[in-house]
Amino acid sequence: MEINNSLTINNSDGVEIIHDGGILMDDGATAVGRRHGEARQKPIAVLLFLITKLVNGCSNLGQMFYARKLFDEFPDPDLFMWNAIIRSYSRNKMYMDVIEMYRWMKWVGLHPDKFTFPCVLKACSELLDFGLSCLVHAHIAVYGFGSHLFVQNGLVALYAKCGCIGMARMVFDRLYDRTIVSWTAIISGYAQNGEALEALRLFNQVRNTDVKPDWISLVSVMRAYTDLDDLEQGKCLHGCVIKTGLEDEPDLLISLTAFYSKCGLLVHKLVPSN
Structure with missing residues (x-):
């Protein structure tokens, strides 16, 4: 990866964004933006937008040093x-x-x-x-x-x-207005704090709404069933996982393996080796 960090700021009404080259080039393909040699003396509103987009682009590539440099060198x-x-x-x-x-x-x-x-x-x-x-x-x-x-x-x-x-x-x-994020946060909270029964009660409550459980909430509920050694309910939840099409989610597979193992059942090929 080639990174060109030549950035100069004009404190009047514009910015010379990138001089004589692109920023964040990956194997010859532009990763964040194309050459900006012509992007000089742009209106501040436009430059704010461009620099913000570049900050986000650097962040997506894990290049926070350059994201911060872009931010710090902008005047306002x-x-x-x-x-x-x-x-x-x-x-x-x-x-x-x-x-x-x-x-x-x-x-x-x-x-x-x-x-x-x-x-x-x-x-x-x-x-x-x-x-x-x-x-x-x-x-x-x-x-x-x-x-x-x-x-x-x-x-x-x-x-x-x-x-x-x-x-x-x-x-x-x-x-x-409770979304799946809301329900998952509180269900996970109860499960993580050792209150398995309340986590399960809330999960049963959300199943009676129009909100569809996600894999994060299902992992929390499986943790609760594991704590309670409730094999039958755990099997029912496993069926729910299959119905929702989340049976290949790695964290769910790990939780299911831990659940069946604690219940004394051998699990073969539930978690992929890779």
């Missing part, structure tokens, strides 16, 4: 670009950097929005920082995003992962 990034760099760090599992950029965003006077908070909540949950989680929750309330679905789902997942299942349930119960 807007909220859209801030969200792009925060989302890029989150996508690459660089959660401390997510928090750093969030704090910096607030320090320069920008208000986070409904697209900022899900990434920040994800970072808090991965870092298991309960104190920071409560602070971010307070920010969510102050900025008026407490009723937004993406943010609420993030809060449910965050509190569940931090072991505060009561807080997670409180947020979940206030949800008006």
Whole structure:
């Protein structure tokens, strides 16, 4: 991979984006963008859009050094670009950097929005920082995003992962429009916190709705059946997995293998060798 990092910023009304070459070329094919030698003195609005697209492109290739360079050298990034760099760090599992950029965003006077908070909540949950989680929750309330679905789902997942299942349930119960993400977050939370019966009760509840379980929720339910050594119900769930066409999902296969093994049954060729 060839990377050309010649980037110059014009602080007046435009940018010389990439000089004399492309950025992120992979085996002769353009990975992020074509040559931008002609992209000079563009209107700021257009340049914001282009640079943000390049930040996302670098992020998709795991090139966060160049994504950050693009961001840092732009004279006045807007909220859209801030969200792009925060989302890029989150996508690459660089959660401390997510928090750093969030704090910096607030320090320069920008208000986070409904697209900022899900990434920040994800970072808090991965870092298991309960104190920071409560602070971010307070920010969510102050900025008026407490009723937004993406943010609420993030809060449910965050509190569940931090072991505060009561807080997670409180947020979940206030949800008006529950998606599979909402149900999966709370079911997984109960299963991970050793409350298998409640996880199963919620799973049976979601099956009576129009929401279709995904593989993540099924893994959590299988974990609950494993904890309870409930062979018959586990077999029923295995049938549900087959009906939903998810029987080849690797994590589900591993969960099924663990379940049958704990129940004293030998499992042959359930998990592919490769």
